[in-house]
Amino acid sequence: xxxxxxxxxxxxxxxxxxxxxxxxxxxxxxxxxxxxxxxxxxxxxxxxxxxxxxxxxxxxxxxxxxxxxxxxxxxxxxxxxxxxxxxxxxxxxxxxxxxxxxxxxxxxxxxx
Amino acid sequence: xxxxxxxxxxxxxxxxxxxxxxxxxxxxxxxxxxxxxxxxxxxxxxxxxxxxxxxxxxxxxxxxxxxxxxxxxxxxxxxxxxxxxxxxxxxxxxxxxxxxxxxxxxxxxxxxxxxxxxxxxxxxxxxxxxxxxxxxxxxxxxxxxxxxxxxxxxxxxxxxxxxxxxxxxxxxxxxxxxxxxxxxxxxxxxxxxxxxxxxxxxxxxxxxxxxxxxxxxxxxxxxxxxxxxxxxxxxxxxxxxxxxxxxxxxxxxxxxxxxxxxxxxxxxxxxxxxxxxxxxxxxxxxxxxxxxxxxxxxxxxxxxxxxxxxxxxxxxxxxxxxxxxxxxxxxxxxxxxxxxxxxxxxxxxxxxxxxxxxxxxxxxxxxxxxxxxxxxxxxxxxxxxxxxxxxxxxxxxxxxxxxxxxxxxxxxxxxxxxxxxxxxxxxxxxxxxxxxxxxxxxxxxxxxxxxxxxxxxxxxxxxxxxxxxxxxxxxxxxxxxxxxxxxxxxxxxxxxxxxxxxxxxxxxxxxxxxxxxxxxxxxxxxxxxxxxxxxxxxxxxxxxxxxxxxxxxxxxxxxxxxxxxxxxxxxxxxxxxxxxxxxxxxxxxxxxxxxxxxxxxxxxxxxxxxxxxxxxxxxxxxxxxxxxxxxxxxxxxxxxxxxxxxxxxxxxxxxxxxxxxxxxxxxxxxxxxxxxxxxxxxxxxxxxxxxxxxxxxxxxxxxxxxxxxxxxxxxxxxxxxxxxxxxxxxxxxxxxxxxxxxxxxxxxxxxxxxxxxxxxxxxxxxxxxxxxxxxxxxxxxxxxxxxxxxxxxxxxxxxxxxxxxxxxxxxxxxxxxxxxxxxxxxxxxxxxxxxxxxxxxxxxxxxx
Numbered sequence: 001x002x003x004x005x006x007x008x009x010x011x012x013x014x015x016x017x018x019x020x021x022x023x024x025x026x027x028x029x030x031x032x033x034x035x036x037x038x039x040x041x042x043x044x045x046x047x048x049x050x051x052x053x054x055x056x057x058x059x060x061x062x063x064x065x066x067x068x069x070x071x072x073x074x075x076x077x078x079x080x081x082x083x084x085x086x087x088x089x090x091x092x093x094x095x096x097x098x099x100x101x102x103x104x105x106x107x108x109x110x111x112x
Numbered sequence: 113x114x115x116x117x118x119x120x121x122x123x124x125x126x127x128x129x130x131x132x133x134x135x136x137x138x139x140x141x142x143x144x145x146x147x148x149x150x151x152x153x154x155x156x157x158x159x160x161x162x163x164x165x166x167x168x169x170x171x172x173x174x175x176x177x178x179x180x181x182x183x184x185x186x187x188x189x190x191x192x193x194x195x196x197x198x199x200x201x202x203x204x205x206x207x208x209x210x211x212x213x214x215x216x217x218x219x220x221x222x223x224x225x226x227x228x229x230x231x232x233x234x235x236x237x238x239x240x241x242x243x244x245x246x247x248x249x250x251x252x253x254x255x256x257x258x259x260x261x262x263x264x265x266x267x268x269x270x271x272x273x274x275x276x277x278x279x280x281x282x283x284x285x286x287x288x289x290x291x292x293x294x295x296x297x298x299x300x301x302x303x304x305x306x307x308x309x310x311x312x313x314x315x316x317x318x319x320x321x322x323x324x325x326x327x328x329x330x331x332x333x334x335x336x337x338x339x340x341x342x343x344x345x346x347x348x349x350x351x352x353x354x355x356x357x358x359x360x361x362x363x364x365x366x367x368x369x370x371x372x373x374x375x376x377x378x379x380x381x382x383x384x385x386x387x388x389x390x391x392x393x394x395x396x397x398x399x400x401x402x403x404x405x406x407x408x409x410x411x412x413x414x415x416x417x418x419x420x421x422x423x424x425x426x427x428x429x430x431x432x433x434x435x436x437x438x439x440x441x442x443x444x445x446x447x448x449x450x451x452x453x454x455x456x457x458x459x460x461x462x463x464x465x466x467x468x469x470x471x472x473x474x475x476x477x478x479x480x481x482x483x484x485x486x487x488x489x490x491x492x493x494x495x496x497x498x499x500x501x502x503x504x505x506x507x508x509x510x511x512x513x514x515x516x517x518x519x520x521x522x523x524x525x526x527x528x529x530x531x532x533x534x535x536x537x538x539x540x541x542x543x544x545x546x547x548x549x550x551x552x553x554x555x556x557x558x559x560x561x562x563x564x565x566x567x568x569x570x571x572x573x574x575x576x577x578x579x580x581x582x583x584x585x586x587x588x589x590x591x592x593x594x595x596x597x598x599x600x601x602x603x604x605x606x607x608x609x610x611x612x613x614x615x616x617x618x619x620x621x622x623x624x625x626x627x628x629x630x631x632x633x634x635x636x637x638x639x640x641x642x643x644x645x646x647x648x649x650x651x652x653x654x655x656x657x658x659x660x661x662x663x664x665x666x667x668x669x670x671x672x673x674x675x676x677x678x679x680x681x682x683x684x685x686x687x688x689x690x691x692x693x694x695x696x697x698x699x700x701x702x703x704x705x706x707x708x709x710x711x712x713x714x715x716x717x718x719x720x721x722x723x724x725x726x727x728x729x730x731x732x733x734x735x736x737x738x739x740x741x742x743x744x745x746x747x748x749x750x751x752x753x754x755x756x757x758x759x760x761x762x763x764x765x766x767x768x769x770x771x772x773x774x775x776x777x778x779x780x781x782x783x784x785x786x787x788x789x790x791x792x793x794x795x796x797x798x799x800x801x802x803x804x805x806x807x808x809x810x811x812x813x814x815x816x817x818x819x820x821x822x823x824x825x826x827x828x829x830x831x832x833x834x835x836x837x838x839x840x841x842x843x844x845x846x847x848x849x850x851x852x853x854x855x856x857x858x859x860x861x862x863x864x865x866x867x868x869x870x871x872x873x874x875x876x877x878x879x880x881x882x883x884x885x886x887x888x889x890x891x892x893x894x895x896x897x898x899x900x901x902x903x904x905x906x907x908x909x910x911x912x913x914x915x916x917x918x919x920x921x922x923x924x925x926x927x928x929x930x931x932x933x934x935x936x937x938x939x940x941x942x943x944x945x946x947x948x949x950x951x952x953x954x955x956x957x958x959x960x
Contacts, residue, residue, distance in 0.1 A: 010681060011633050032677040057677045085637055 001096040001112070002070045006061045007035065008081040008089040013059045017079045020063070023072065027112075029062040058089060064096055064112050118211040121145050126179070126356060134349050136176075143168075143175040146183060147245060150204065156247040157203040164200065165191035166784075167255075168342075170216070171239035179355035180362075183208065184216040184238060188247075188255055191221055214361060222255045227265055233274050236263060237312050268317045269417055275584055276410055279309050290672050291364075292542045295399060297351050298363035302399030304351070306406045307344055331409060333475070338403050343398035350395065365395065367539065383589035385534070389724035392535035396544050399535060404517045411471040429461050439470035442477070452483035455522070456497035459515050463505025472774060477518040480800060484523035495607040498524065502553065502576040509554035512580075516546060527599045529758070530587050542670035545586050551668035552579045552661075559660050568799055570816065574613050575657045577604070578620035579664055585621075597622035610822075612764075620657055623648070627662045631681040636688060645685075646692040655693060660687045708732040715740035728805035736800060747806055748774050758839055760832040764823040772812050775839060777809040780903035784838040785811060787845035787896035791852060792831045793818045796895055799912040818892075836899065843897065853892035869952035871945045875934050881910060881926035882935040886943070888952035890921045897951045898923060907929040 008016060013030065020028065034055040065073055074091055082088055101111040125145060129138055147168070170185035171177060187201060199220055208215045215403050218235075220228065226391045229236040239259055244252045264271060298304045314320040320329055327337040353376060354362060357369055365373070372389035378852040381387045429437045432447040432454045434440075440462055448454050455477050462469050469477075488494055505511045507820040515521040522528045529543040543551060556579045560572065581603060604614035624921025626648075634641055649655045656870050663683060666674040673953055711729070713721050717739055723746060734742065748759050758775035771794075773785055786796055802810045817826065837843040872885040884907075895914060902909060902925065911926035929935055935944065 009635070011635050014633065032675060034677060034680075055680065057680045081635070083635060 001098060002065055002067055002095045003094045004061075004063045004065060004073055004077070005092040005094065006063075006077045006081065006089065007033065007058050007091075008061065008077070009083070009087065010057055012081045012083075014059075016061065016080045019076050020073065023069075023076060025062045025063060025065065025069075025073065027063075029060070030097055031060045033060045056087060064099055066109060066112065074111050079099075096108065117734060118149055118207060118213075122211070129179075129352065129356065134347060134352055135462070138352055139176045139178065139348065142177040142179065143172060146172070146177060149184075149207075151246045153201075153204050153207065157200055157929055159196040159199040159203070160247065161193065161196065162195075163190040163251070163704065164188065166204070166245040167252060168241075168243040169238040170241055171380050173243040175243070178351055178361075180214070180358075180360050181355075182214045182216045182361065185218070186225070186242070187217070188225070188251055189219065189221060190251060204418065221259055226258060226262055227257055229259065235280065236271075237275075239263075240312055242318055244268070264316050271316055272413060272417055274314060275313055276414065279306065279406075279410070287539060289542050292544075292547075293539065293670075294364050294366050294370075296364045297347055297354065297395075297784070302343075302403035302406075303363075304374075306402050309559075310406045310409050313410075317413065317417070320608075322478055326409075331412060336405050336408075339401045343401040346394065346398050347402075353377075356714050362540045365392075370537065373414070382839050385587050386537050387588075388537045389535050392537070393533045396533035396535060400517070405952060407517075408471045408474065415471075420587055429465070430457065433458055433461055435465070436470070438467055440465070440467050440473060441470050442473040445476070448480055449483065451493075452480070452488050453494040453497055455480060455483070455520060456494050456501070459511055459520070460497045460500040460504075462514070463501045463508065463511045466506040474514065477520055480483060481519050481523045483531070484520070489524060489526075490606055490608075492608050494524070497766055498607070499573045499577075502580065503573050507549050508556075508557055512553065513551045516550065519864040521924075525581075526583050527581075527603060531584060533824075534587050536586070540670060540673060543668070545583050548668050549580050549583055552582065552664045552679070555579075555664035555667040556660060559664055569656055569660065570653055570903050572611060573616050574604075574609065575620070575660065577607070577609075578617050578657070578661060582621050582624040582661065582665060583619070593622050595627060616654065616657070619654065620661055623658060624661055624665060627658050627682055627685060628666060630677070631678070631685040632774060636681075636685050642688050642692060646689050649689060649693065650798065652690060652693045655686060655689055680950075707734045710734045710739060710742065714742045717743040721747070725806065728808075730802065730804065731803040733804070733810065736802070745772075745774065745810055752776070756838050758832070760828065760835060762823075762826070762828050769826075770812065770818070773809075773811045773813065773835070775809050775811075777803050777807050777937070778839070779906065780900060781809055781839070782811065783896055783899035783903050784845065785813070785835065786899050787849060787893070788831065788835045788838050788843075789813070789815060789897055790893055791834065791845065791848055792827070793821065795825075795833075796912075796914050798914060799909075801908075801910050801912070803908070826941070849893040849896060856938065871948045871952065873918070873935065873941045873945055875936070881928060884925045884927055884948070886921075886923045886925075886948050886952055888921055888923070894921065894951070895923065897954075898948060900946075901929065901947050901951055905940075905947070906937070908932075 002063075006016070008067070010032075033094065035058050036055060061077075063073065070093055077091055098107060098112040100107050104111075120885060125138070125142055128141070133141065137921070141721060165175075165188045167186040169186050169187055171181055172184050177183070185204070187197065187204070189197060201217070201219060205215060205217060207596060218758040219227075225239065229239055237593040242252075242259075281304060282299055283301045286296050286303075291300050296303060306599055308324070311323075314326050314331065316328075317327060318331075320326050320331075323337055323341055326332055327334060332340065350365075350373070353373060354365065354369065357372065357376075370392060371388045372387075374388040378389060379387035379391040382390070385393075398579060429435060429440075432442060432444045432451070434443050436921070442448060442454070442458055457478065458469060458473065460595070461467075466857040501515070502508065503510055512521065516528075516532070522532060528546065531549070534545040535541075536545065541548065553576055556576060560569070578600070581600045582596060583592060584599050584603075585592040585594065588595050597618045597814050601614055609617060626645075629653045630645065636642070649658065659682070666678065711726055711734065714724070729742070737745070748761075751757075752759055752774055758773060763770050763772070771789070775781060782799070782801060789796060795818050797814040797816050799811060799813045801812075804810065836844055838845055869886070869888040871887070872883075874883040874885070884902075888894060888898075899909065909925050909927050913924045914921060927935070929940075935941055
């Protein structure tokens with residue numbers, strides 16, 4: 001089992017969610033995150049005053065999938081979240097030791 | 113086993129409830145059942161004797177026993193009975209515990225009762241409801257008498273203050289976000305505790321037992337009593353079912369129960385709203401009825417009983433409204449009937465002074481609501497007072513709240529009735545729609561005080577009204593923004609807004625979600641899309657309003673709706689749109705096409721009339737106007753040449769009047785223009801100034817009338833004549849301005865505390881220009897003085913924006929010196945700055 005963490009642009013969330021649903025992935029954890037990266041925070045000047053946006057708002061999606069699905073899911077997210085511009089985000093794949101469903105106590109694949 | 117019997121009886125009760133027994137009768141039946149059972153236990157207990165009596169306390173004492181409520185018992189005993197108490201309590205309590213009931217119990221002598229009651233206010237009020245069940249009657253009676261003699265008589269004031277303090281603390285504790293969405297039927301504002309608080313006080317202080325007695329004593333009106341009783345009956349039914357549904361003593365309307373409860377009470381979905389939303393609306397309305405009635409009750413009793421307040425002097429604020437003991441009073445019923453807008457003036461005064469409205473006057477407002485008819489809803493005076501509340505109230509939320517509670521707000525804006533106490537069945541919208549709207553107005557006010565890039569709105573009253581109305585279209589079956597925008601248009605018209613203001617109001621209501629939704633869902637680097645946004649929004653002014661409204665709306669929605677994260681996205685999209693709009697206030701040229709493309713368009717438009725000297729048009733000018741206007745300006749230049757007269761073209765555009773002025777450039781041109789406009793009662797809001805290379809100045813100014821005059825009433829011809837005189841140096845602007853504003857300038861007035869003027873000179877923010885910002889307290893002729901000072905330094909103004917923030921104006925000038933470079937020398941900067949400060953600090957006026 002693997003955990004896939006994808007950091008993407010907020011406006012791409014709906015599309016990515018939909019694409020993953022089509023692949024049969026129904027459950028995911030989504031959070032609003034702030035980040036720095038190559039797309040640095042920037043300074044805006046408006047009517048003579050400066051406004052510094054020192055972090056970039058992003059959305060983080062977390063999914064647990066069976067190891068066999070990883071490539072397909074990663075590819076799908078990459079394709080969907082891509083705009084070709086700086087700040088499109090990153091995808092991380094992490095190993096997961098165990099998954100337990102709280103209600104039933106099921107473990108492993110059954111619990112995903 | 114005894115507990116089996118009790119369980120069976122309680123099951124039977126639930127069965128009766130399912131058959132339709134509810135409300136008070138169910139509570140009485142339940143109390144009776146427990147009474148019978150306990151009396152049986154007591155009488156069958158061999159150790160129970162004449163030195164003891166069994167007493168019911170609290171809700172059980174009042175025979176208001178909800179299905180899973182605690183059963184509060186007191187075993188009162190004489191000191192001699194001490195040894196026998198063990199077996200008696202066991203005989204009484206074990207069966208109750210076995211049956212799974214929650215029992216609150218105490219075993220006390222009379223002396224211990226009194227001592228505990230002195231210590232613990234909750235026990236004290238529980239004793240108020242003491243009811244004899246079994247055992248010694250004389251013992252019970254002596255306790256009862258001792259209690260009233262020692263704790264109530266002579267302590268009425270203390271009792272009242274304790275009760276009010278507990279009530280306030282409880283309201284705070286249960287007023288938090290989580291209890292808005294899931295109201296606590298017992299402890300929340302307007303819940304059972306408030307009902308009891310009123311009854312306890314009536315009982316303890318005046319010996320009044322029932323609601324009917326309270327009404328007869330004149331403490332509440334028959335109408336209030338009626339609504340109150342109705343609300344109480346409704347809430348009793350709710351609480352009964354809530355207990356049975358939860359299977360425990362639960363008094364909070366948890367989200368997961370709301371739908372099932374609504375169904376049980378036969379609320380079904382309609383086209384506009386879910387059944388559960390209508391159901392919750394009724395609950396909130398009933399809670400509100402009880403809250404309002406008990407508020408008024410406590411103020412009344414406190415005033416009757418309390419020590420007289422300081423400051424007994426009576427002060428009349430205006431005919432019909434006075435201040436007495438720090439409360440506002442309506443004093444003249446005949447005057448109210450003659451001039452019903454006095455009802456709204458009362459709230460304007462409350463907003464202005466920050467004083468509360470006396471409870472009797474609040475009742476007077478409610479009693480006079482029949483005066484709020486269609487005519488009054490169209491009255492200018494009424495609207496003026498209403499806007500006064502929206503714009504100037506110190507604590508606008510509480511003033512509007514009282515206005516809503518008295519019924520005046522819904523009488524004045526009947527569109528509000530639909531959304532009064534309307535709940536939205538999701539975990540996101542924490543407040544009911546009406547409260548959310550009031551909160552939005554308050555949040556907006558906080559924003560305009562704090563610094564945001566978009567502070568300073570030209571029509572704050574339109575924005576405030578938009579905040580109050582943005583969700584007014586909820587609860588219909590259509591899209592609420594669309595519906596709301598239609599309703600808002602009607603309201604704006606009725607309240608006497610100008611056509612442009614009404615259009616703006618309706619726009620704001622329709623688009624109030626636009627920025628928040630777009631910021632989250634669209635690619636903010638998609639230039640074509642951003643241009644579309646800019647085209648929809650049309651002007652920086654509207655963008656500013658939308659931006660402020662979006663933030664205020666989110667902040668007023670609930671703890672999850674506004675985050676720094678969302679704020680960053682909202683700021684980003686707004687700044688991007690702002691940059692696009694700044695290029696031109698109305699129509700957006702296609703910047704990707706560039707100046708060459710513009711020239712081609714203009715040439716095509718003009719055909720044969722096209723002049724040869726296109727080179728004179730600066731690039732920045734070309735990119736600021738659509739081709740049609742550039743062509744028009746070129747034609748006007750011919751007039752300028754022929755007549756040797758400045759050309760003035762006013763236009764009534766959406767939010768402002770715009771004035772195009774073309775003249776030969778000369779030193780101090782803008783100062784003369786500003787001075788002449790001021791002389792004709794026009795305030796400049798923003799200005800763009802361009803100079804062609806042939807010396808033709810093209811100034812585009814947005815102006816707004818200082819007094820209430822319409823576009824048609826403005827004498828544009830006279831203005832043109834005066835301007836031409838001024839340009840030929842034949843008009844003494846300085847002395848005329850002093851003359852015109854003599855009264856305004858001399859008025860000693862109680863000036864509000866004013867911020868110190870300051871001047872900021874900034875060479876960094878703009879690549880091309882030196883930006884000079886002047887923060888000053890507004891006065892007539894100020895802009896004339898500032899622009900003239902800049903002209904004295906031979907500084908050319910290329911762009912200006914004048915906005916006001918309360919009493920302070922912020923004038924921003926994009927300038928270059930006479931060599932068309934930035935002001936780089938620090939000593940020159942210092943000199944300009946000092947000269948402007950001198951002007952800004954001079955409250956006296958247009959000098960020399």
